[in-house]
Amino acid sequence: MKNHFELFGLTPAFALEIESLERSYREIQSQIHPDRYAQAGDAERRASMQWTTRVNQAYRTLKSPVQRARYLLEMNGVDVEFETNTQMPTDFLIKQLELREALDAAKQPEALDRLQAEVRAQKALLEQGIARLVDAQKDYAAAAGEVRKLMFLDKLDAEIDLAYEEAH
Numbered sequence: 001m002k003n004h005f006e007l008f009g010l011t012p013a014f015a016l017e018i019e020s021l022e023r024s025y026r027e028i029q030s031q032i033h034p035d036r037y038a039q040a041g042d043a044e045r046r047a048s049m050q051w052t053t054r055v056n057q058a059y060r061t062l063k064s065p066v067q068r069a070r071y072l073l074e075m076n077g078v079d080v081e082f083e084t085n086t087q088m089p090t091d092f093l094i095k096q097l098e099l100r101e102a103l104d105a106a107k108q109p110e111a112l113d114r115l116q117a118e119v120r121a122q123k124a125l126l127e128q129g130i131a132r133l134v135d136a137q138k139d140y141a142a143a144a145g146e147v148r149k150l151m152f153l154d155k156l157d158a159e160i161d162l163a164y165e166e167a168h
Helices: 018-032 042-063 065-075 090-105 109-136 140-167
Strands: none
Touching: 018 042, 042 065, 065 109, 065 140, 090 109, 090 140, 109 140
16 A cells, blocks of 8 residues: 555655645545546445545645654654653743743734744744754654654644634
């Protein structure tokens, strides 16, 4: 069975051209979408549904920087241990506490805007570092720690989005 990258005709890498992924995804979907098999037999419809599910899962995995990094590390034999290894550098954890406190205090959209901009800037820096570690240096063990940090920031970014919704 092909890996997610091969499925879309992409080279396995963290730094990914999202446009190429989306173009390939749309092309595959147009060929396997269940609507095209509405008049087909049960086996063909079932196969279409299975392929659609697999393609959708692969697309979601590669589109998300966190999931793409995790997938690449697993492909290279690194168990990221997200559930069991929550050890983080102290300075990073302190910064996370400060950001969470800022989120709790942010009641106005302007404050949320500033906080989200800061979190997204940190995420972008981590993503650049992960790309270097995975794609250039092939240092998957070091990348695992950076991916754990990215997961923290990703969760905080989602919580900021929720705070926007609650503010309105």
